[in-house]
Amino acid sequence: MRRHNRTTLLRLLHVGGPSTRAALATELGLNRSTIKTLVDGLAEAGVVEERVPRPGRGAGRPSLLVLPQPHAAVVLAVDLQVEHVAMALVGLGGQILVRDSWHLRTPTRTADEVITHVIESTRVLAADLGVDPVAAGISVPGVVRRADGHVHEAPNLRWTDVALGERLGGVLRIPILVGNDAELGALAEHLRGVARGSSDAVYVSADVGVGGGVIAQGSSLSGGAGYFGEIGHMVIRPGGRPCYCGNSGCWETEIGEAALCRALGLPEGIARGAILVELRELARDPEAALERLAEFTEWLTLGLVNVVNLLGPQLVVLGDLLTVLPEAVIRVVAEEVRRRSLVSRAVGGTRIVSSVLGADVKLLGAAEVAFETVLDTV
């Protein structure tokens, strides 16, 4: 029981940030002497520190703040993207302590090369920080099995059946948690972003691929047999462009990076920076933006109507390239989803907002799945 309370308190500090003993007692429904025993134990172990807060306006003695100590538990987070790998060591409390990243050149992004590079880079980061990670979370743009970190298919990486969890774990000798990138994005937004406090939210991100993560009834939803669903391969345009997945007219083929390039009149495969420049330019003229992106807007709307009608979220968080769409486009999408979705009307209008965690969203989500497994052993 005491171990359980300790873990719950630590999770609260880890996710919610510094807090007073009094606030912790209220939030956990424990009495102050129990909290004192727990905090004293954690302070003795170097996991938290108590500090006098900056003087406030109130009279009387200020309550001590309990702060999680970042170095007390460090996890490795890896965000494997189609053209880029980002890595970091993340400390208790969710702060990124050191980071590394490198580009993947198309012909050489084999699983072997990536695994070797991740292992080398982990050693360098741990040496820099002077702390070894106790677990790792890996974000993969594909269909993964949570139980053992098996990557079934990561089509945009051209990976099939890679025992990623096993291979990294065999060398690094720590628990390896592998998750679908959008699932981890949803987790990060739920714990640390705009979906904080939302019990039912969907995160939709468009990059080269399109993915989604679902928070249902307050927790992260994963699909059958530990595989997560692939929102990007919802058929939205029967008879549309063929998709590598075996279907045609998938949402991914209509709102992914390639589709956005087509809509903007840019060559497919152009550098990301050029897409962002074009979008920023376009944002200055809302009418032109709506006109040029009319078809893209319609496919984005249709897919979101389906997502909302199926899952009934109160909140949809848009990630990656969708965060840089002109504001006028997002406004039209939000209005149309509310107008056309029966379920959106029922929940009083699903809110559609952009991700606030920026480029680190999947890295932060990867760190959180790793923390989930270690907080009870800190």
Next chain:
Amino acid sequence: MRRHNRTTLLRLLHVGGPSTRAALATELGLNRSTIKTLVDGLAEAGVVEERVPRPGRGAGRPSLLVLPQPHAAVVLAVDLQVEHVAMALVGLGGQILVRDSWHLRTPTRTADEVITHVIESTRVLAADLGVDPVAAGISVPGVVRRADGHVHEAPNLRWTDVALGERLGGVLRIPILVGNDAELGALAEHLRGVARGSSDAVYVSADVGVGGGVIAQGSSLSGGAGYFGEIGHMVIRPGGRPCYCGNSGCWETEIGEAALCRALGLPEGIARGAILVELRELARDPEAALERLAEFTEWLTLGLVNVVNLLGPQLVVLGDLLTVLPEAVIRVVAEEVRRRSLVSRAVGGTRIVSSVLGADVKLLGAAEVAFETVLDTV
């Protein structure tokens, strides 16, 4: 703690049926003396009975069977359909004890009329049985809010904003649990049908409307703000037939009863019996069935590919009219879903099966939501 164990044991008997003390001890992880105390207490209260089982082949004294007593807790179950209302009193253990049903004539199916009739019929059923229900579950073909039984929109009934839970509860003076019909169908199949033991399953039913219910990670999923998602209003054919929901080309407009009539060359609105006769006839000639239902089969397939790609279930249960489709059609749908769905391939091939609970599926699901609230007070 004892109250908790008692409820858990009762739930096990209610859902799993008669069992021996030894089996109950194993399943609950409790020692035999604790089980004895619990069973003795329940027997004394008349909630269970212990009985010598029919002689088996084994030697030695047979274990006593613990049987739930149906009359010890009776709930009201109401299945409100577009043209028909079915009602029953269901006893502990899930057995239908008495039932009633009546047809709704289109011009008179106002909420007032239905509520009045439900109340009258409840009194007659309770008098027949000699036991009053302690809670009620109501299945509604529409968007409902679980928390207070508010029906936001039941379009095929032409109901909008009906305080169904409040109005029935005000007169019957028992807890009223209102659920979406497909959500309750999923619950029934999960507890008592083909989805028993499946942690991730989706139930899809086509009647006048098309609905779906989701079992995720072993429990029933309900959407944002307590509203359940509407799978039937997933847009599957952009630019298709207009739907009353404000969209066009919804799945419901392509695989609902009207679409099936069109595919079979029957006039829309024809009696259900005539559709069944035609389908049975067609089932005798698989080739003709595949040909005549080719387009219907494709829309059914496409929608299921989306459902599987989004939710990643291991099992899809087809309900209502979909259970009477020719076997050849179901076989093609199952093959195509496996072929076209990335996620189905990942989970090792989603199984697609027909509901086994027949016409009572939603009645049984309605009874179960009612039982959920009363088992701890029996």
